[in-house]
Amino acid sequence: MIRRRGMSWSVVVAAPRPPAGDQWGDTVFARDLVAALDRAGQRAKVVYRPGAESEGREQDDVVVVLRGLRRVVPRRGRATWLLWVISHPELVEEGEPAEYDAVFAASAHWSRAAELGVPVTPLLQATAAERFRPDAAQPGSGAPVLFVGSTRGEYRPVVRACVEAGVDVRIHGVGWQEFLAPELIASDFVDPADLPAAYAGAGIVLNDHWADMAREGFLSNRLFDATATGTRVLSDPAAGLAEVFGDVVRTASSPEEIVGILRGDPEAEFADRARRLDLAERIRREHSFDARAAVLIDRAQALR
Numbered sequence: 001m002i003r004r005r006g007m008s009w010s011v012v013v014a015a016p017r018p019p020a021g022d023q024w025g026d027t028v029f030a031r032d033l034v035a036a037l038d039r040a041g042q043r044a045k046v047v048y049r050p051g052a053e054s055e056g057r058e059q060d061d062v063v064v065v066l067r068g069l070r071r072v073v074p075r076r077g078r079a080t081w082l083l084w085v086i087s088h089p090e091l092v093e094e095g096e097p098a099e100y101d102a103v104f105a106a107s108a109h110w111s112r113a114a115e116l117g118v119p120v121t122p123l124l125q126a127t128a129a130e131r132f133r134p135d136a137a138q139p140g141s142g143a144p145v146l147f148v149g150s151t152r153g154e155y156r157p158v159v160r161a162c163v164e165a166g167v168d169v170r171i172h173g174v175g176w177q178e179f180l181a182p183e184l185i186a187s188d189f190v191d192p193a194d195l196p197a198a199y200a201g202a203g204i205v206l207n208d209h210w211a212d213m214a215r216e217g218f219l220s221n222r223l224f225d226a227t228a229t230g231t232r233v234l235s236d237p238a239a240g241l242a243e244v245f246g247d248v249v250r251t252a253s254s255p256e257e258i259v260g261i262l263r264g265d266p267e268a269e270f271a272d273r274a275r276r277l278d279l280a281e282r283i284r285r286e287h288s289f290d291a292r293a294a295v296l297i298d299r300a301q302a303l304r
Contacts, residue, residue, distance in 0.1 A: 007061035007300065009037055009044035010079075014070040017048045023174065026068050028192050029086065029221060032128040033064070036289035040297055062300045065100075067092060074099050080303050082296060085110075086125060086221075090212050092116075101303050104296075109217030109239040121299075124244065126292045127224040129284035132196045134230035134277055142201025143170035145262060148190050148222070149208075151175035158208045158236065161255035167262050169206070172198075200229035203266060207235035207249075214238040223249060224287050230280040232270040234261060244287070247271065248279045 011030045015021035030046045037044035047057070049070065057063050058077025065072045067085040071093060074081040083100040085092055089110055097103045097116045104123035105113060113120040147159055150173040159176075162169040163184065170186045177185065190198055199205055205226040209218070217239035226233045227245060235241065237251045248271040252258040261269050270276075285291075 006041040006043055007297075007304075008059075009034075009042050009062045009064065010047040010057060010060045011037075011044060012047045012052045012057075012063060012065045012072055014049055014052075014066075014068045017050060021048055023189055025221065026066055026086070029125070030066055031192075032126070032289045033066075033293060035128070036293035037297070039290060040293050042293075042297065061304070062296075064296060071096055080300050082300065084123060084296075085218075087213060087218060088210070089216050089218060102299050106219070107217035107240065108243070111216060121295075123292060123295060124219060124287060125221040125224055126287050126289045127221075127228040127283060129228060129288035129290065131193075132199065132225045132228035132284070134200060134280050136196035136199070136229055137201035139201065139231070139273070140203060142198055142203075143186075144203040145169040145206065146172075146198060146202035146204070147206040148172045148195065148198065151179065152210070155179045156208055157255065158206050158258060161258045162206070162262065164255075165259040165263075167259060195225065196229055199226045199231050202231050204232045204234055204262065204270075207233055209236055209238050219244060224283055227276070228280050228283045228287075230273070230276045232266060232276065234258065245279065245283075248275055 011033050013026040013030045015024035015027045021027050034044040034046055052072045053075055057075045057079060060079040063079045064082045064084055067083055068087045081100045082102050083097060084104040086106045097118045103118055104121045106123060106125045108122040145167060147169055159171060171184060172187045172190045174188050207220055207222045209220055214236060219238055219241060223235060233249045235249055235251050237253055250261060250270055252261055
């Protein structure tokens, strides 16, 4: 495929500037996308909430808005504006997608997509394949059961189920002091550089979704990262999950089912190592940020 001269890109996130924005998942996602765009010969940077609608956006060639918690109104200059809805699809407002030159959604099952008045291209979340690898750590060298994520303002059911049943789970994330005793919290934050080893070394990685994101098929970024390391993953069900991960990612619909799986024999409850490694290879090949960047570049070039 022939590439034209690299374009200048801004990847816009709803997060505040660092240091506060460093702990936002959207920021990590944006940095990985920027790195992939740079590897593809583009010139890309992350733009935080204060700069989302500034005059500087009029000078970009392409602006990718990672739509999460906040709406961004495009500033029309020379830029091509791409909207990528990666989370909280219920917050997308009527008429918002029509302001963009192209719209992507991290779901193939978004029920509102056909009602938005513009074409919506499925573009799922992704993993940084150069970091999330099966050799990031020795299997079994880390936590027996691992959960990495903030409280999101609630006692997340997957964590509650483990704690109330006495499952030995290592919990990392902000806000857990509201719900858990200090000795149950491993840390407030896992540096993104350390996350591949944490996943690869874990016995089982826990995953969950906001209810609306599970229903609408917005598959968690954690699923892509964790499976790329070949680890065992236990998740709540979500629309389209089996289409991407088959039955290698184990799902549970109730606290009792979660605990039953975690107390069972992992060798019997989960796919074997060979199948997990096969999935890891496919996820790293088909669902990398490099693969996503290629789609965005091709669309931007076509529009321009």
